[in-house]
Amino acid sequence: xxxxxxxxxxxxxxxxxxxxxxxxxxxxxxxxxxxxxxxxxxxxxxxxxxxxxxxxxxxxxxxxxxxxxxxxxxxxxxxxxxxxxxxxxxxxxxxxxxxxxxxxxxxxxxxxxxxxxxxxxxxxxxxxxxxxxxxxxxxxxxxxxxxxxxxxxxxxxxxxxxxxxxxxxxxxxxxxxxxxxxxxxxxxxxxxxxxxxxxxxxxxxxxxxxxxxxxxxxxxxxxxxxxxxxxxxxxxxxxxxxxxxxxxxxxxxxxxxxxxxxxxxxxxxxxxxxxxxxxxxxxxxxxxxxxxxxxxxxxxxxxxxxxxxxxxxxxxxx
Ligand code: ACO
Numbered sequence: 616x617x618x619x620x621x622x623x624x625x626x627x628x629x630x631x632x633x634x635x636x637x638x639x640x641x642x643x644x645x646x647x648x649x650x651x652x653x654x655x656x657x658x659x660x661x662x663x664x665x666x667x668x669x670x671x672x673x674x675x676x677x678x679x680x681x682x683x684x685x686x687x688x689x690x691x692x693x694x695x696x697x698x699x700x701x702x703x704x705x706x707x708x709x710x711x712x713x714x715x716x717x718x719x720x721x722x723x724x725x726x727x728x729x730x731x732x733x734x735x736x737x738x739x740x741x742x743x744x745x746x747x748x749x750x751x752x753x754x755x756x757x758x759x760x761x762x763x764x765x766x767x768x769x770x771x772x773x774x775x776x777x778x779x780x781x782x783x784x785x786x787x788x789x790x791x792x793x794x795x796x797x798x799x800x801x802x803x804x805x806x807x808x809x810x811x812x813x814x815x816x817x818x819x820x821x822x823x824x825x826x827x828x829x830x831x832x833x834x835x836x837x838x839x840x841x842x843x844x845x846x847x848x849x850x851x852x853x854x855x856x857x858x859x860x861x862x863x864x865x866x867x868x869x870x871x872x873x874x875x876x877x878x879x880x881x882x883x884x885x886x887x888x889x890x891x892x893x894x895x896x897x898x899x900x901x902x903x904x905x906x907x908x909x910x911x912x913x914x915x916x917x918x919x920x921x922x923x924x925x926x927x928x929x930x931x932x933x
Contacts, residue, residue, distance in 0.1 A: 617787040618740040618748055618780030620933070622680020623901035626671035627658040627774040627888060634769070641765035648769045653864025657772025657889030659757045665697045666704050668775035669753035670711045672897070676749065676777035677712075679904070687779075688745035690717040691735060693728030693752045693893040695804065695922075696759055697721065708751065717749065725802070726860050726921025727792070728752055728893030729776070733917070733929055734790040736780050746782040751775060752893035759804055761820040770863070771821070772889030776897025789847040791839055792927035801827040802922040828924075832866045835926045836918055837873040843916065843928045851876050854930070855913040856903070860920055861885035861895035870918075882908070892921065909933050 633656040634645035648654055660668075669692055677684060690705050690712075697704040705719035724731040729752040736748040753775035760768045807819040836859065844851065857880055859867050864885060871878045884899050891898060896917055903909045913933040920926035 616740055616743070616782045617785050618736050619783045620778045620931070621781045622676045622678070622682060622779040623777065623897065623904045624672045624675025624677070624679055625774065625776040625898040625901040626668045626675070627898070628660045628663045628668070630659050630661045631656050632659045637769055640762060641768060643765045643769055651865070652770060653883065653886055654770065654889045655886045658774060660755050660773045663773070665694055665753045665755045666699065666707045666711070668773070669704060669708045669751045669777070672753065672775035672777040673708060673712055673749055673751055676779050680779040680781070682747060682779050682781070684712045684714040685716055686747045687714040687717040687749045689736065689739055689748040690714055690719045691732045691748070691750050692721045693724065693732045693750070694721060694754055695723045695725055695892070696755045698755070698758070704753070714749065724893070724925050725923060726862065726890070726892045726895070727919035727923065727925040727927050729896045730790065730917060730919040730927040730929060731792060734792060734927070737787050737790065740780065740782045741787045748780040749777065750780065750897070751777040752897050754892040754894045756821070756890070756892060759819070759821050764820070766825060767821050767823055770890050772891050774888055774891040774894045774898055776894045776901055778897055778900060788929055788931040789843060790927065790929040791843045791846065792925070793835070793839060794923045794925040796923065798831065798924045799922065801831065801924060829863070829866065831924055832862065832920050833869040833873065836866070836870045836920050839926050839928045840870070840874060840916060840918055843930055847930050849914060849930055853914050854880065854916050857881050857916045857918065858896055858899055859918045861888065861899060862890045862921070
C-alpha cells in the first residue's frame with residue numbers, strides 16, 4: 616500500500632508586504648530584490664497564526680479530497696515557527712478540526728519538512744499503521760526574521776499548505792533524504808528561551824550566510840534529483856513537473872540548468888509569497904491542483920532543501 620494525494624489546500628495571510636514597502640523599512644529596492652531573488656511580495660500574518668493557517672489549509676484539503684476530519688488517522692504538522700510549543704501544533708490543529716481519531720505530532724526539518732512529512736506518511740501507510748494521513752506545512756517566518764536585516768527579511772513570507780493521503784494498493788513512491796549537520800551553521804535560529812545563550816544578541820532571529828546556502832542548494836538539489844531518478848529508473852523527460860521548495864528564482868533556474876531540464880517544467884510562485892519554508896511545496900501543489908495543471912498520471916518530482924543543512928526529493932504519480 617502507498618499514500619495517494621487525494622486533496623490539497625492552502626492558506627496565506629491577507630496582508631501583503633511588497634518590495635516597495637520593504638524599501639521604506641530597510642536600505643533595499645524592488646529592483647535589487649527582484650533581480651537577486653525573484654520575490655515581488657509576500658503575505659505576512661496580522662491576526663493569523665501558524666495554527667490558524669494550518670487549520671484553514673487543512674480544512675480546504677479535506678474538502679478537496681472529500682475526506683471527513685474523523686477519518687484522519689495521522690496528522691503531521693511541519694513547522695519551526697509555531698507560536699505554541701506545547702502542546703504541539705498538530706494537537707491544536709486536531710482539536711480545531713475535530714480530527715479526533717488522529718495521532719498527532721510536529722516535525723521540524725526546516726524547508727525540507729514537507730518532504731520529511733511525506734516520507735513519514737508513506738512509511739506509516741506502507742507499514743499498515745494507518746490509511747488516511749493529513750500533512751500540513753505551516754510557517755510564520757515573519758515572527759523569526761530581524762526586520763532590520765536586509766540580507767534576510769526580504770526573502771521570507773508566511774503561509775500554510777496541506778495534503779491528504781489515502782492508502783491505495785501500489786508501490787510506495789521513492790523518496791531520498793539527506794542531512795549534513797556539520798554544515799548547519801550556514802542557516803540557524805536560536806531560541807529566545809534558553810538560560811545559557813552566550814551573548815544572546817541574535818537569539819530569535821534567522822541568521823544566514825546567503826552565499827553558502829545558495830551554493831549548497833544549487834549543488835545538492837540537482838544531485839539528489841539525479842540520485843532519485845536513477846534509483847527509480849525515471850528519465851528527466853518522463854517528469855512532467857519539478858516542484859521545488861520556493862526559496863529563490865535563481866536557485867530554481869540554476870537547478871533546471873544543471874539538470875539540463877526545461878525551465879517550463881519548474882513552476883514558481885515565489886514572486887507572490889517569498890520563501891514560506893515547509894509551506895512552499897504544498898502551497899504550490901495546491902495552486903497547480905486547483906488550476907488544473909496537475910493531471911492524473913503525471914510524474915511529479917518534489918524537492919526540498921534548507922536548514923540542517925538538509926535536502927531531499929520524492930517522485931510520485933499524480
Ligand atoms: N538590498 C540591497 N542590497 C543588499 C541587500 C538588499 N536586500 N541584501 C544584501 N545587499 C548587499 C550586500 O550588503 C552586498 O553589498 P556589498 O557588496 O556592498 O557588501 C551586496 O548586496 C551583495 O550581497 P550578497 O549577500 O553577496 O548578495 P547575493 O548576490 O549573494 O544575494 C541572497 C543575497 C539573495 C540572500 C543570495 O545569497 C541567496 O539567494 N541566497 C540563498 C538564500 C536562500 O534562499 N535561503 C533560504 C534557503 S533555505 C530555506 O528556505 C530556509
